[in-house]
Amino acid sequence: MSEPHIETPEELDRSDARPVDEPAPTGGSSPSSSATGDPDLLLEVDHVTLRFGGVVALNDVSFSLRRGEIFGLIGPNGAGKTTCFNAMTGVYQPTSGAIRFQGESLVGKKKHEITRGGIARTFQNVRLFPEMTALENVMVGADAHHKTSVLSALFRLPRFWREEKSGRERSMELLRFVGIAHRAGDVSRNLSYGEQRRLEIARALATDPTLLCLDEPAAGFNPAEKVDLLALIRRIRDTGVTVLLIEHDMRLVMGVTDRIVVLEFGKKIAEGTPAEVRDNPAVIAAYLGVPTDAA
Amino acid sequence: MNFSGLINDFGPLTVTGLAQGAIIALFALGYTLVYGVLRLINFAHSEVFLLGTYGCLIAWGWFGLDQNSKAPNFGAMLAYMALGLVVAIVASGLTALAVELVAYRPLRRRNAPPLAFLITAIGASLAISETVGVLTHRNQRGVPPIIQARTVITIGDTHITNLQILIVVLALVMMFVLDRFINGSRLGRGIRAVSQNPDSAALMGVNKSRVISLVFLLGGLMAGIAAVMYDLKIGVTKYDAGFLLGIDAFTAAVLGGIGNLRGALLGGLLLGVLQNYAAGLFGSQWLHAAAFVLLVLILLFRPTGLLGESLGRARA
Amino acid sequence: MSDTAVAPPKAKQNFRGNGGVRGWFGRQPTWVRAIVTLVALGLAILLPYAGDVPLIGPQIVTQGIDWPSSLFNMSYYVLLALGLNVVVGYAGLLDLGYVGFFAIGAYGTALLTSRDSLLYAHSGWSWLAAAPVALAITMAAGLILGWPTLRLRGDYLAIVTLGFAEIIRIVATSTPNFLRGDRGFTNIPHPPGQGADGKPIFGVTDATPYFWLGLAVIVVVILGVRNLDRSRVGRSWLAIREDEEAAEIMGVRTTRFKLWAFAIGAFIGGLGGVLFAGEQGFINSQTFVLQFSILVLAGVVMGGSGNMAGAILGGALISYIPDRLRGISDPFFHTDLYEYRFAIFGVVIIVIMVLRPQGLIPSRRRAMELKDREKEVAPL
Numbered sequence: 002m003s004e005p006h007i008e009t010p011e012e013l014d015r016s017d018a019r020p021v022d023e024p025a026p027t028g029g030s031s032p033s034s035s036a037t038g039d040p041d042l043l044l045e046v047d048h049v050t051l052r053f054g055g056v057v058a059l060n061d062v063s064f065s066l067r068r069g070e071i072f073g074l075i076g077p078n079g080a081g082k083t084t085c086f087n088a089m090t091g092v093y094q095p096t097s098g099a100i101r102f103q104g105e106s107l108v109g110k111k112k113h114e115i116t117r118g119g120i121a122r123t124f125q126n127v128r129l130f131p132e133m134t135a136l137e138n139v140m141v142g143a144d145a146h147h148k149t150s151v152l153s154a155l156f157r158l159p160r161f162w163r164e165e166k167s168g169r170e171r172s173m174e175l176l177r178f179v180g181i182a183h184r185a186g187d188v189s190r191n192l193s194y195g196e197q198r199r200l201e202i203a204r205a206l207a208t209d210p211t212l213l214c215l216d217e218p219a220a221g222f223n224p225a226e227k228v229d230l231l232a233l234i235r236r237i238r239d240t241g242v243t244v245l246l247i248e249h250d251m252r253l254v255m256g257v258t259d260r261i262v263v264l265e266f267g268k269k270i271a272e273g274t275p276a277e278v279r280d281n282p283a284v285i286a287a288y289l290g291v292p293t294d295a296a
Numbered sequence: 297m298n299f300s301g302l303i304n305d306f307g308p309l310t311v312t313g314l315a316q317g318a319i320i321a322l323f324a325l326g327y328t329l330v331y332g333v334l335r336l337i338n339f340a341h342s343e344v345f346l347l348g349t350y351g352c353l354i355a356w357g358w359f360g361l362d363q364n365s366k367a368p369n370f371g372a373m374l375a376y377m378a379l380g381l382v383v384a385i386v387a388s389g390l391t392a393l394a395v396e397l398v399a400y401r402p403l404r405r406r407n408a409p410p411l412a413f414l415i416t417a418i419g420a421s422l423a424i425s426e427t428v429g430v431l432t433h434r435n436q437r438g439v440p441p442i443i444q445a446r447t448v449i450t451i452g453d454t455h456i457t458n459l460q461i462l463i464v465v466l467a468l469v470m471m472f473v474l475d476r477f478i479n480g481s482r483l484g485r486g487i488r489a490v491s492q493n494p495d496s497a498a499l500m501g502v503n504k505s506r507v508i509s510l511v512f513l514l515g516g517l518m519a520g521i522a523a524v525m526y527d528l529k530i531g532v533t534k535y536d537a538g539f540l541l542g543i544d545a546f547t548a549a550v551l552g553g554i555g556n557l558r559g560a561l562l563g564g565l566l567l568g569v570l571q572n573y574a575a576g577l578f579g580s581q582w583l584h585a586a587a588f589v590l591l592v593l594i595l596l597f598r599p600t601g602l603l604g605e606s607l608g609r610a611r612a
Numbered sequence: 613m614s615d616t617a618v619a620p621p622k623a624k625q626n627f628r629g630n631g632g633v634r635g636w637f638g639r640q641p642t643w644v645r646a647i648v649t650l651v652a653l654g655l656a657i658l659l660p661y662a663g664d665v666p667l668i669g670p671q672i673v674t675q676g677i678d679w680p681s682s683l684f685n686m687s688y689y690v691l692l693a694l695g696l697n698v699v700v701g702y703a704g705l706l707d708l709g710y711v712g713f714f715a716i717g718a719y720g721t722a723l724l725t726s727r728d729s730l731l732y733a734h735s736g737w738s739w740l741a742a743a744p745v746a747l748a749i750t751m752a753a754g755l756i757l758g759w760p761t762l763r764l765r766g767d768y769l770a771i772v773t774l775g776f777a778e779i780i781r782i783v784a785t786s787t788p789n790f791l792r793g794d795r796g797f798t799n800i801p802h803p804p805g806q807g808a809d810g811k812p813i814f815g816v817t818d819a820t821p822y823f824w825l826g827l828a829v830i831v832v833v834i835l836g837v838r839n840l841d842r843s844r845v846g847r848s849w850l851a852i853r854e855d856e857e858a859a860e861i862m863g864v865r866t867t868r869f870k871l872w873a874f875a876i877g878a879f880i881g882g883l884g885g886v887l888f889a890g891e892q893g894f895i896n897s898q899t900f901v902l903q904f905s906i907l908v909l910a911g912v913v914m915g916g917s918g919n920m921a922g923a924i925l926g927g928a929l930i931s932y933i934p935d936r937l938r939g940i941s942d943p944f945f946h947t948d949l950y951e952y953r954f955a956i957f958g959v960v961i962i963v964i965m966v967l968r969p970q971g972l973i974p975s976r977r978r979a980m981e982l983k984d985r986e987k988e989v990a991p992l
Contacts, residue, residue: 090861091861092857092861111860112857112860112861113860113861113862113863113864113865113866116861116862116863117863121862122861124858128855128857128858129855129858130850130851130854130855130858130859131854132850132854133847133850133851133854137847137850140844140847141847141848141851141859141862141863141864142862142863144844144847144848144863144864145862145863145864146863147844149843149844149845150844150845150868150872151840151845151872151876153843154839154840154843154844154845154846155836155839155840156839157839161843164844165843165844168844204862205862208862208863331767337767337770398962399962402966403965403966403969406966406969407969408965408969408970409917409969409970410766411700411706411913411917412913412965412969412970414706414909414913415909415910415913415914415961415965416961416962416965416966418906418909418910418958418961419910419957419958419959419960419961419962419965420958420962421958422903422954422955422957422958422961423954423955423956423957423958423959423962424958426952426953426954426955426957426958427952427955429954429955430947430951430952430955539902539903543774543778543902546771547771547775550767550768550771554767554768579786581782581785581786582782582786584778584779584782585778585779585782585783587775588772588775588776588778588779589779591771591772591775592760592761592772592775595761595764595768595772596760596763599763599764599765599768600765600768601768
């Protein structure tokens with residue numbers, strides 16, 4: 002829990018790696034700049050602390066995401082990545098601190114409001130609706146912005162036809178985008194593991210997010226599948242969606258992200274570009290000191 | 297509303313409620329034990345209790361006792377009590393095992409969805425209670441006066457009978473024994489293991505099927521004791537007695553936190569007492585309605601009951 | 613893994629979604645499906661004459677059965693099963709007190725129409741005028757029950773809904789002037805309409821017209837529920853049933869759609885009650901015992917939860933099986949088996965559920981789920 006020692010091989014100790022406690026000279030990592038409303042800022046995590054009973058899961062964590070980037074949140078197992086993630090998507094309420102999305106606080110918002118506001122996510126352990134078909138799963142996501150309710154559905158009013166048609170087309174398009182269109186009519190429980198992961202991404206994209214959060218999307222993937230996934234993540238970014246990637250596999254993150262924040266024991270220990278972070282002694286200590294299946 | 301009635305009869309209502317609650321608590325244990333291990337409501341537990349209430353009556357009938365018999369002397373009373381308890385426990389225990397064997401085990405083998413278990417349990421409950429109903433021509437059956445209720449303690453206006461003391465003490469003792477068994481014995485450890493993580497328990501060599509049978513059996517034993525107490529307290533039983541009191545017992549289990557042994561005790565006693573207060577306040581026909589309103593209110597603030605769900609597990 | 617073999621291979625085949633009659637039906641072009649549906653509907657309309665069919669007719673319509681009444685009973689049981697299927701089968705909310713809505717529908721009708729009612733001034737309402745008001749009251753009751761209980765998980769919800777039905781029954785028994793307990797309400801008017809001969813269509817001697825009325829209501833309900841099922845509403849219900857938290861994170865307004873499920877379920881249950889009151893002309897507190905809603909739940913799950921064909925079959929069976937036992941005496945005591953109807957029925961339920969854990973007509977989705985689950989069976 003103490004500050005990481007800088008005792009790593011000195012070829013790794015490059016000058017551009019900086020200790021976390023000092024504010025970053027550039028970039029959106031300084032939350033204090035948020036109040037001014039930088040239009041480039043998408044999400045700000047502002048001194049967030051989260052306690053469960055006596056356990057401090059997140060300790061004064063701050064960072065921010067800019068529009069259009071692929072942002073990595075990494076750390077060894079148990080570092081608080083998923084907790085952070087859950088706080089951002091409304092599953093947990095932070096004990097203190099604020100999370101702002103496009104300048105608006107997320108604290109106290111309902112989960113479905115956060116989703117409709119533009120944050121979508123996938124789950125570390127796939128959580129599809131197992132008895133629904135792949136297409137139906139994606140359509141649930143697309144329904145987030147629909148207004149069809151009981152009356153329009155019951156009497157098949159024009160809104161129903163309009164939304165059903167556009168939702169279905171959009172969902173099929175997304176299934177094609179992630180490469181599982183041929184499984185559209187299959188019950189999602191019967192999809193292969195890799196297909197289920199892709200389906201989750203399609204479902205999240207269907208909510209038309211500004212920010213897509215992927216929670217260890219590569220878990221259980223073989224190297225070839227990982228390469229495909231990286232390509233998919235880049236394509237998602239190219240459609241204009243900001244991507245937040247949670248991973249403990251350093252290599253995967255290094256290959257795709259623009260910027261990275263490293264958590265350890267619920268604290269931020271480093272922030273910067275992949276190159277900066279890779280060479281940060283604190284990060285190396287964290288990864289070497291806590292044996293994980295990273296790399 | 298009859299506030300003066302409640303205040304005037306506060307003592308007697310409390311005592312009656314505690315005795316009633318003790319029976320409910322013993323009955324509720326069956327729901328809680330099965331739920332703790334299987335996460336399923338054993339709807340047929342009411343019939344486990346029902347056959348207990350008839351079991352001891354039949355045993356006493358062997359000795360020519362019926363509701364018109366004279367009260368036996370002290371020695372005979374002890375013998376009859378022991379006999380009644382043993383027969384009721386055997387009847388209830390065997391019923392519980394049979395229910396598990398017929399309504400649960402085949403579905404478990406086929407990995408049926410949880411609703412299917414609820415429905416087979418409902419089927420078993422219907423089959424048993426209705427068979428009893430037909431055989432008894434849906435008439436009630438009187439209980440011989442094995443224990444003559446006598447006031448032994450008087451505090452102000454409140455008279456406490458020997459029977460009430462017996463019921464409450466017996467319930468507390470059985471609860472203590474069961475708690476020691478679950479938390480202290482090797483078999484109990486198996487139960488706790490399965491309730492916390494059935495899959496790893498199976499991997500660690502716990503025989504899950506045996507644990508499940510054991511849990512049904514334990515619930516049956518407790519229901520058997522509750523059944524004898526019920527007979528003595530109420531004086532009659534009927535084919536639908538299990539169903540009606542079963543709703544109370546299930547409510548008590550949920551009230552205390554289903555799956556939680558101490559919760560069942562707390563829930564049972566609380567329910568018994570509050571039902572009697574409600575009866576004093578609004579009239580006895582509102583007794584059950586009040587219990588449910590109370591349950592809803594408590595669940596609104598504590599969605600998993602007063603003590604939370606757990607069977608031998610630390611409270612979160 | 614060795615337990616995989618326990619599941620009989622026959623069952624596997626039966627449960628396969630794309631095989632069997634259902635699979636065949638799904639693959640047919642629209643016009644074939646339309647014809648099949650119309651033929652089925654036609655047969656349903658002709659059901660009152662089933663007894664005239666040679667050979668099988670006398671097997672279905674036995675001596676002891678008052679067949680038209682039996683059919684009418686089936687029709688409102690089917691309605692209840694369809695409504696409960698929305699709540700339990702689609703939205704996954706375990707409701708053990710569904711009879712409460714049936715009772716509210718019936719009592720609502722009685723209160724507005726019967727001469728015994730406190731609300732009766734100089735003339736009561738007609739059945740037709742009372743029906744929409746009674747249904748509105750029932751829907752409101754669904755919302756009132758739904759709102760405080762939404763936070764509760766499955767089994768807690770079960771006991772609270774059970775309590776709800778009990779409270780309604782207790783109110784009915786214990787308010788001698790309002791719901792009149794055992795005395796009940798008499799002279800509830802029948803539905804309107806006159807035949808060519810000037811006699812009312814809905815009389816007291818023959819229940820056949822009531823069956824047809826019930827059938828018409830069932831058809832409307834089926835169409836409505838189908839429309840809901842195949843829309844954002846149905847998808848939201850299924851998503852809630854499958855994984856409520858994930859659904860909410862995907863933007864599903866869980867509270868709103870759970871309340872809708874309750875309200876729609878209540879509405880359909882209320883319909884059953886309104887029909888029942890109109891046919892019987894008399895209701896009292898004995899009519900609405902708790903076992904009743906448990907029976908309906910058994911019907912839904914036995915038929916195949918989450919699937920309308922199953923709910924219809926299950927609803928019809930729970931009503932028909934006891935009737936079928938009328939007039940048959942057992943070989944030992946020579947009592948009428950009708951006495952044993954619920955006991956036998958209990959055994960039948962167990963047998964059906966053990967042989968077909970997914971119900972008689974498993975929904976396509978559940979069938980696939982079972983297929984997959986068989987692979988996961990943990991060693992017991």
